[in-house]
Amino acid sequence: MSLLCDKYRPTTLAKCDFNQQQCQRMRRLISTGNFPHLLIYGPSGSGKKTRAYALLREVFGVGVERLKLEHKQFETSYGRKFDQTVMSSNYHLEVNPSDAQFFDRLVVQQLIKELATSASLTDKHKFKVVVITEADRLTREAQHALRRTLEKYVVTCRVILIAESASPIIPAVKSRCLLLRNGAPTSANISSVLVSVAKKECFSLSAQMADKIANDCDHNLRRALLMLETYNVRQTGLNTAGTHTTGLIDVPQPQWRQQLASLAKKLTESPSMKKVLEIRSAFYELQTHLVPNDLIVRQLTKDLLKRCLDDPMKSRLMQMAADCEHWMRLGSKPIIHLEAFAIKFMNLWKSSVDGLQLDDIDGDTDMMSIVY
Numbered sequence: 001m002s003l004l005c006d007k008y009r010p011t012t013l014a015k016c017d018f019n020q021q022q023c024q025r026m027r028r029l030i031s032t033g034n035f036p037h038l039l040i041y042g043p044s045g046s047g048k049k050t051r052a053y054a055l056l057r058e059v060f061g062v063g064v065e066r067l068k069l070e071h072k073q074f075e076t077s078y079g080r081k082f083d084q085t086v087m088s089s090n091y092h093l094e095v096n097p098s099d100a101q102f103f104d105r106l107v108v109q110q111l112i113k114e115l116a117t118s119a120s121l122t123d124k125h126k127f128k129v130v131v132i133t134e135a136d137r138l139t140r141e142a143q144h145a146l147r148r149t150l151e152k153y154v155v156t157c158r159v160i161l162i163a164e165s166a167s168p169i170i171p172a173v174k175s176r177c178l179l180l181r182n183g184a185p186t187s188a189n190i191s192s193v194l195v196s197v198a199k200k201e202c203f204s205l206s207a208q209m210a211d212k213i214a215n216d217c218d219h220n221l222r223r224a225l226l227m228l229e230t231y232n233v234r235q236t237g238l239n240t241a242g243t244h245t246t247g248l249i250d251v252p253q254p255q256w257r258q259q260l261a262s263l264a265k266k267l268t269e270s271p272s273m274k275k276v277l278e279i280r281s282a283f284y285e286l287q288t289h290l291v292p293n294d295l296i297v298r299q300l301t302k303d304l305l306k307r308c309l310d311d312p313m314k315s316r317l318m319q320m321a322a323d324c325e326h327w328m329r330l331g332s333k334p335i336i337h338l339e340a341f342a343i344k345f346m347n348l349w350k351s352s353v354d355g356l357q358l359d360d361i362d363g364d365t366d367m368m369s370i371v372y
Helices: 020-031 048-060 097-117 140-152 187-200 207-216 221-240 255-267 273-288 293-305 311-330 334-354
Strands: 038-041 068-075 081-088 092-095 128-132 157-163 178-181
Touching (some): 048 128, 068 097, 092 097
Parallel strands (some): 038 178, 092 128, 128 157
Antiparallel strands (some): 081 092
């Protein structure tokens, strides 16, 4: 039994429910016989990967849906071995090199080289395609290696990069790709999809509940479908227990979002050294469950914005969040910058409550002068 977000994933560009203008552009592109390197970027849950696979199906046919899971082993120059999970068909290969962290350069070079040197199965398209997910998380070394590889194997290999943002990708790679921005779906688009899926699954979904899920999913269609599935399970459980509900049912948020909401509440309470240790433990737990660090900063900032006292405080919070995300990209230990962000906000909150005016909240501050 598959999840709704996988069961009703569009398989062709014509079946996509939104961003039709982009789909028409992609169809015109392949109809001319031209298939350049692509960079598809946009927010999470906007259908980037869905459109990439729909494009591959338009080009190669249903063969791209016959996938197999492989674990390829790589060896570094000093003898260290590591495994990389790869999804592949006879026409393409999907990989997330950022899983290899500092060894992503090796994964990019070897996989593309192996794919480019293998023979193509079609006479019409004498190339294969490499789909690289989370391309914005690649290291600079891997991106420079990718640039050289794009030039060397351009005849027998095409690359589709999928990323949330194009800004972390170096200009040398972007200049060799056709950039396609995939915008997030509107609430109306999401509501329409939810009603359609509920109708196909033969369970009742009111327009008010569809709008509520669409407003709570942060314009993430995949998250909305998961929330719809959770709603259906809870509604079925209540009906089985003999409880008839006519109003709206609260759909629970993911556990990591609940933990960040609880953390935001702690940051607005009286700061202390004990609380800093609790915050550090909370950050470590989120990282252990593989929640991305930039997602932690963004969601925590959203929760803290709801608790800010005035507009100047919101402005300074946004500046601190931007600085934190910037330094996390440059550094090697994000936990340090996450802790610094939390401590600075506690200092800002304390100062705002007490009516103090700090000269430089973003400057270097002694930790003992912040916690009380």
